[in-house]
Amino acid sequence: MTSSLLERCNFPLQDASNYREAIALAFERVIASGQVILSGGVQAFEEAFAAWLGDGFTAEHCVGVGNGTDALELALRCAGVTPGDGVIVPSFTAYATVASLLRIGAVPHFADVAPSRPVICPLEVERLLAGRHSTRRIRAVIAVHLYGEACDLRSLRDICDHRSVALIEDCAQATGTMYEGGSIGTWGDFASFSFYPTKNLAALGDGGMLVLGRQSDLSRLRTARRLRTYGWNREREAVEFGVNSRLDEVQAWILWAKLKDLSKSISARRSLAGRYRDLIGPWAGQEGISLPGDGINWKHSYHLYVITVHPMVRTNILSRGVADGIPYAVHYPLACHQQAYIAQRLEATPVHLPHTERLAASVLSLPLNPYLTEQDVQAVSSHLHALVSVV
Ligand SMILES: Cc1ncc(COP(=O)(O)O)c(C=O)c1O
Missing domain, CATH: 3.90.1150.10 (Aspartate Aminotransferase, domain 1)
Structure with missing residues (x-):
């Protein structure tokens, strides 16, 4: 039976049916491993994702989390954003981008998009940073690669370096976008990815990845991993603030299989x-x-x-x-x-x-x-x- 245009437009279902075998195998792998949380699947996918990001990235830089909104929230927390701090963000984005900073109690400073593009305008970012109020410190800029279209990362990187604010790339809609020959998500101090079922790399449910910049030191790498699990250290002692946002093992194996394609x-x-x-x-x-x-x-x-x-x-x-x-x-x-x-x-x-x-x-x-x-x-x-x- 041939499918209709409407059926073919249902990407999550088309994708699930195309990857039926890989999905079944993902369940088998988890059952065989005897370990259903933060185990071989998440480790394998974090490694594969780091290799896909390219030079200088290792599994240490990639932290599999529950979804893209959590990945953004954890990026903001790692960047030191605290309640009352300002974050520059485009208003033209999926609401999730802004929800992540509201969850921390941070204040959005909305930047307009570039005149003929759906992504943040670097001149606007510069203007907002130049006019920042001393009472409301702006700590981060979120660059959203909307629809899969890349922001002007070179200008944003320069501005953020010059003004000492963190650059966070929201890559939820841009897995697979290339910038100056490399993958998107490698220019920011942090990047977040979503594997929501409609995204370019889609889980069979929720999933996300927090990516830490190449220059991250050991303390930042450790903090990011602790943030994902209650602020626990290896001995399961809570040594700082943390949430529960773990990438699911089954989803990780599914994503690992799909990443190859x-x-x-x-x-x-x-x-x-x-x-x-x-x-x-x-x-x-x-x-x-x-x-x-x-x-x-x-x-x-x-x-x-x-x-x-x-x-x-x-x-x-x-x-x-x-x-x-x-x-x-x-x-x-x-x-x-x-x-x-x-x-x-x-x-x-x-x-x-x-x-x-x-x-x-x-x-x-x-x-x-x-x-x-x-x-x-x-x-x-x-x-x-x-x-x-x-x-
Ligand atoms: C631009 C953008 N940022 C963040 C998110 C949040 O991702 P998730 O739905 O996985 O939390 C989305 C997903 O809709 C998105 O499109």
Whole structure:
């Protein structure tokens, strides 16, 4: 029986069914090991992930945790962020990015995105750091590689070094993105990854990785591992603050198996994205549509394929998509500073981020995952063309 476009768009289920054998084997390995928490699977995956990150990274730098939000929270804690400290963060991101710093009691300082990109603008970061208040020390900058698109890491690294603040890369959506020939996640003092089932490298449930920068000293490496388990030392004595956020053994073995295929799966995403560009590119400009693509020193991993369209056109596309069985989506209709919980807290000092607000009103995600076919991309492109040319 052949599957439909809608079924192929369900990446978590497609992926689970593609990796049925590896998943069964993961359970077998855990049962055979006789040790179900923080054992061979987590160790093997931390080693494999370090090798995948490349030169200078070892298993010591990679700490498997419960999810990407925890990985960010632990990165912030390792960076010394305490209640009341400021953290510069883009408002245009998954809400989880901001939730991680709120959990510590830190204060978000929202930076706008770059004028024609969905990622943080280094000039904005510089402006916020230059104007920082002495009462609210800014300790960290979170650079979110949204949709799989790389931030301007070279500029951000320079700014953070110059101002002595920690750079944290939120790579939840960017596993497989390349920057200046190396993997994303290797420029920050810390990086966080998510293996949520929709992500480029997907667990069959939750999972995450905290990555410590190459320069981390022994004390930082030890602290990060202790943070993941109640602040326990080897003797199981709590010597500092800690949480419970352990990567599950079964998930670790599944991720270990899938990591071997990651480059193949990113290539498939990139080639479908290339087809979208071939098919939509020739008429996109005249319809006011912009398409994503690589930068001069980085390569997109296309976790999401996000275009921008006129807001009124978007509303029409979304409703026709539902009727015609094409799951267009919006990531994200509200920026973080527009979410009720944050907006209430910003009431006294409202934030206005023009580029962010424009993006929130105009971004549109087209279906994309490695299980889609050439015909799917053609069908979506034609559907889109028919809708934008009648408006
Ligand atoms: C940009 C970004 N940061 C952080 C996270 C949090 O990851 P998780 O859902 O694994 O906690 C996500 C996941 O949705 C994300 O997209």
